[in-house]
Amino acid sequence: MAVENLNEPSNSEETPAAAKPARARSRKTAAAAPPAQPTTNSGSATLFGIAPYQMQAGEEYMSDAQMVHFRRILEAWKADLMQEVDRTVNYMQDESAALPDVNDRATQEEEFAIELRTRDRERKLIRKIEQSIQAIDDGDYGYCETCGIEIGLRRLEARPTATQCIDCKTLAEIKEKQNHG
Numbered sequence: 001m002a003v004e005n006l007n008e009p010s011n012s013e014e015t016p017a018a019a020k021p022a023r024a025r026s027r028k029t030a031a032a033a034p035p036a037q038p039t040t041n042s043g044s045a046t047l048f049g050i051a052p053y054q055m056q057a058g059e060e061y062m063s064d065a066q067m068v069h070f071r072r073i074l075e076a077w078k079a080d081l082m083q084e085v086d087r088t089v090n091y092m093q094d095e096s097a098a099l100p101d102v103n104d105r106a107t108q109e110e111e112f113a114i115e116l117r118t119r120d121r122e123r124k125l126i127r128k129i130e131q132s133i134q135a136i137d138d139g140d141y142g143y144c145e146t147c148g149i150e151i152g153l154r155r156l157e158a159r160p161t162a163t164q165c166i167d168c169k170t171l172a173e174i175k176e177k178q179n180h181g
């Protein structure tokens, strides 16, 4: 019953492109990767042109077709992020070519620091995506690593790198807040 409304267009709160406020908040506390990159792919109900998976009647959870679907999403996402990293590197190389005065240099160093942080975040996200692809290879994808239940297609569409069900994730975030706040 958890997956029966998958056929509806997922313009609800769960699409990766449209990060809702609750998700944006959890981004700050959790080390988990943000579902939507700040620079690309905003405003679309599909992720990288890949429509949400349409479950067939009687289809099992994490069927081969579903694995293929999520692998496509993860690989498209990874490719997109790698491009973003390349752009950052190119930008920094171009920008550092000419440095007329000290003030410009200071501003630029600040900009570069931000760029480097962004790139670092992207690299971590790429690693997470690679782990998810590995999980598909291993047949572990789509199941909560904490309690073992099905993470669910809807949640995975919204957050393809999710390794926990929503309950375990929520609990982990509460614990994290208690430890750090």
Ligand SMILES: [Zn+2]
Residues within 6 Å of the ligand: 144, 145, 146, 147, 148, 149, 164, 165, 166, 167, 168, 169
């Ligand atoms: Zn769980």
